[in-house]
Amino acid sequence: MSNLGDKFAKKTARVATTKQVRLKLVYIDFWSVLKISFLLAIILGIITVVAAFLVWSVLNQTGVFDSVNTLLQDIAGAGNFNLFDFASLPQVMGFSVVVGILNVIVITALGAIWAALYNLAVRITGGVMLGFTNK
Numbered sequence: 001m002s003n004l005g006d007k008f009a010k011k012t013a014r015v016a017t018t019k020q021v022r023l024k025l026v027y028i029d030f031w032s033v034l035k036i037s038f039l040l041a042i043i044l045g046i047i048t049v050v051a052a053f054l055v056w057s058v059l060n061q062t063g064v065f066d067s068v069n070t071l072l073q074d075i076a077g078a079g080n081f082n083l084f085d086f087a088s089l090p091q092v093m094g095f096s097v098v099v100g101i102l103n104v105i106v107i108t109a110l111g112a113i114w115a116a117l118y119n120l121a122v123r124i125t126g127g128v129m130l131g132f133t134n135k
Contacts, residue, residue, distance in 0.1 A: 018135045026127035028115045037111025044107065045100030052096035056089055 059065055069083040 018133050021132045021134075023130050023132060024127040025130055026122050028118050030112065030115050030119070033115035034108065034112045038104070038108045041104040041107035041111075045104050048100045048103065049093065049096045052092055053089075056087075056092045060089075 065083055065087065069081070072083065073081050
């Protein structure tokens with residue numbers, strides 16, 4: 001019985017060696033890149049709209065718009081000029097939504113183009129060599 005216990009103890013005391021594997025990336029699936037780039041673009045669009053709202057709110061609460069409005073009235077000499085005609089909350093939010101939608105279209109298209117170009121370049125170069133370890 002002690003002999004069996006000694007064999008088991010020796011097996012567990014052995015140090016695990018790390019194994020390195022070299023793999024070559026020779027293909028990127030077009031549809032998976034398209035879906036991932038679309039989701040990331042949606043997230044970035046949401047961040048854009050929220051950031052625009054927060055920046056506008058902070059500038060409005062701190063009185064920056066009133067100061068800039070007064071400065072522009074003094075410079076232009078027009079007493080009927082109002083900055084909120086150009087930078088009201090609905091206009092800023094509408095603009096940020098349009099920018100977010102355009103970002104979704106552009107980022108999704110760029111992700112798809114990148115995947116297609118990589119797959120074409122792999123045919124010429126053979127791919128990218130990657131090293132992995134099990135550590």
